[in-house]
Amino acid sequence: MLKRGQSSSFRPCQWIVFITLICLFLPTTLAAAPRKNAKKKAPPLNLPPLKTQEQKMQLLGYIRSTMPTRRIARSISFSSADLDQALEQELGPTSQAVFAKTIDDETFIRRVYLDLTGTLPTPEKIESFLSSQNRNKRAALIDELLETNEYARKWSKYWTSVIFYDSVANKNRVNPQALEDWLAEQFHKGAPWDYITVMLISATPQRNKAVRNDYGQKYGPNNFVLACENKSTELASQTARIFMGISIKCAECHDHPFDNWKREQFHELAAFFHPYTYKMPDADDPTVKTVVKPRFLLGEKPHEKMKSDARRVSIAAYLAYNPKNYWFARAYVNRIWSELIGDGFYDVDSLGPDSDVIHKPVVNRIAANFRYKNFDPKWVFRLIMNSNIYQREMRTMSSTSELFTAVRPSRLRPDVVAASVEKLTGHDKKLHQEIMxxxxxxxxxxxxxxxxxxxxxxxxxxxxTLQSKLSQSELKQKLIKINSNEELVQTLYLNVLARHATEQEVQRNIEYLNESANREEAIDDLIWVLVNSTEFRTKR
Incomplete structure (x- = not known):
């Protein structure tokens, strides 16, 4: 410190250097200092246009990488035996007394063919399966059918029906067949469910004004959006319903009357699908609107600079990869379980915060392992169809406590009924449309x-048309040439119902043939009786 009268130790040249340094650094320091009350601007988000599947999956992977993950032990597994054990524990010790019996091989092959391919097995396939001594022939058959085009086509028809059943879109602006074909391709090559979902949700169809009614419907995934008429509210409702199992549409106009969903939550979900700024109409005065920003049901928010196509990818990421969200995995598992067993763990469109879930620990374990298996649809089929519950006899159940002690009798879907008829008659476009x-x-x-x-x-x-086709069918011509009445009856049952006739059925049909004056007319009658039986249009 300088004393009074003492001169500074700085020389003139040192002062010049010191002042120069201050001049150099002071502007930078002042510029870096934050201004009071200055708003922080979000960093710019420079995303490439999401025109290809690869670009969408890259963004999906990036968003997924920002989410918390759960470590999974390499040895983790959940087999069909584990499923049976978990379900038996849930049902309690008295359940063993009420479990239905295990079905025989003949019933199994018919059930598996109908569930996986939507077709009946041929008599040759039935005889080969019954004569096989392979202890694992049931599991082997499931694996075999999961690799067929028929499996991919059957389930692509199902999901196309799920998407389009309630659609009110202009039929000239959608192409359900294109969606079905695309889904069949994905199922056949084993595409995971999260990939299929992101392709559907993130689709951004564009209208070609040069061509009448060209809204991009030739590209399969576009048809999910077009089925919703590209409306933000409808896309929010259908995304929640199909991919989360949640019926949230009521919350569009008011808070959900039965669940905890609020009106704001519905419109925050709809904001993901709006191309611009989304505004929620006032519940009392629709002319008054409030700006609402996208926000997922569990609180996730996309970057505010994201455009519509990127926001749609982000909602798919929030659906599938948030470790706290089991809705996505549960929704798929529950739909497939319901189709195969006849009853779901809950109604497929009703899961919400306050919804009751039957045997919740079981469906939670299946859903968790579905995620661990990278959302492989075929894994779910293998798990369920190799279980004891799937391979039990059918019976009607009147109380919740009886569920899953047997398989519920199920009506066949229209495409399966049509396929069963066409196996006998050949394809007739008009008849096919009538059946559908x-x-x-x-x-x-x-x-x-x-x-x-x-x-x-x-x-x-x-x-x-049906009666005429049956009377002229190859099956009838084949039956006419059979001299043995017993062989005729067995051939008839194998071709129409995909099983052998019982002794009582053989005896009854032989008596009818012997009593008939016209053998050909009697054969027509026998075919007609089986086609009109309950068994012909149900799964046993």
Whole structure:
């Protein structure tokens, strides 16, 4: 420190250097200092245009990498035996007394073929399966059918029906067949469910004004968006319903009456799909609107600079990869379980914060392992179909406590009924359309809520085209050439119902043949009886 009268030790040249340094660094320091009350701007987000599947998957992977993950032990596994054990523990010690018996091989092959391919096995396939001594032949058959085009086609029809059943979109602006073909391709090559979902949700169809009614519907995934008429609210509702199993549509106008979903949550979900700034109409005065930013049901928010196509990828990431969100995995598992067993762990469109889930620990374990298996759809089929519960006899159940002690009798989907008819008659476009229309059912309704109709019965009994086709069918010509009545009856049952006739059935049919004056007409009658049986249009 300088004393009074003492001169500074700095020389003139040192002062010059010191002042120069201050001049150099002071502007930078002042510029770096934050201004009071200055708003922080979000960093710019420079995303490439998401025009290709690869670009979408890259963004999906990036968003996934920002989420917390759970470590998974390499040895973790969940087998069909584990599933049976978990379910038996849930049902309690008294469940063993009420479990239905295990089905025989003949019933198994018919059930598996119908569930995986939507077709009946041929008599040759049945005989080969029954004669096989392979102890693992049931598991081997499941594996074999999962690799067929018929499996991919059957389940692509199912999901196309799920998406389009309630759609009110202009039929000239959608192409369900293109969606079905694309889904069939994905299922056949083993695409994971999260990939399929992101492709559907993130689709951004563009209208080609140069061509009438060209909205990009030739590209399969675009049709999920087009089925929703590209409306933000409908896309939010259908995304929640199909990919989360949540019925949230009621919350569009008011808070959900039965669950905890709030009106704001619905519109925050809808904001993901809006191309610009989303505004929520006031519940009392729709002309008054409030800006709402995208926010997922568990709180995730996309970067505010994200455009619509990127936001749609982000919601798929929030759906599939948030470790706290089991809705996505549960929704798929529950739909497949419901289709195969006849009852779900909950109604497929109703899971919410306050919804009851039957045997929750079981469905949670399946859903968790579905995620661990990278959302492999075929893994779910193998798990369920190799289990004891799937391979039990069918019976009706009236109480919740009985569920999963047996398989519920199930009506066949319209495409499966049509395939069974066409196996006998050959393809007839008009007849096919009639069957699809008359046997049409909501794919999201539980089997217990489905009922047959008079129109369905009348079509099989009285349709002139069907009767004519059956009378001229290859099957009838084959039966006419068989001299042995017993062989004729067995051939008839194997071709129409995919099983051997019982002794009582053989005896009854032989008596009818012997009593008939016209053998050909008697054969027509026998075919007609089986086609009109309940067994022909149900899974046993």
């Amino acid at each position: 229309q008359v046997f049409d059912i909501n794919p999201s309704l539980p089997q217990g809520a489905l009922e047959g109709s008079i129109q369905q019965a009348l079509l099989l009994m009285n349709n002139t």
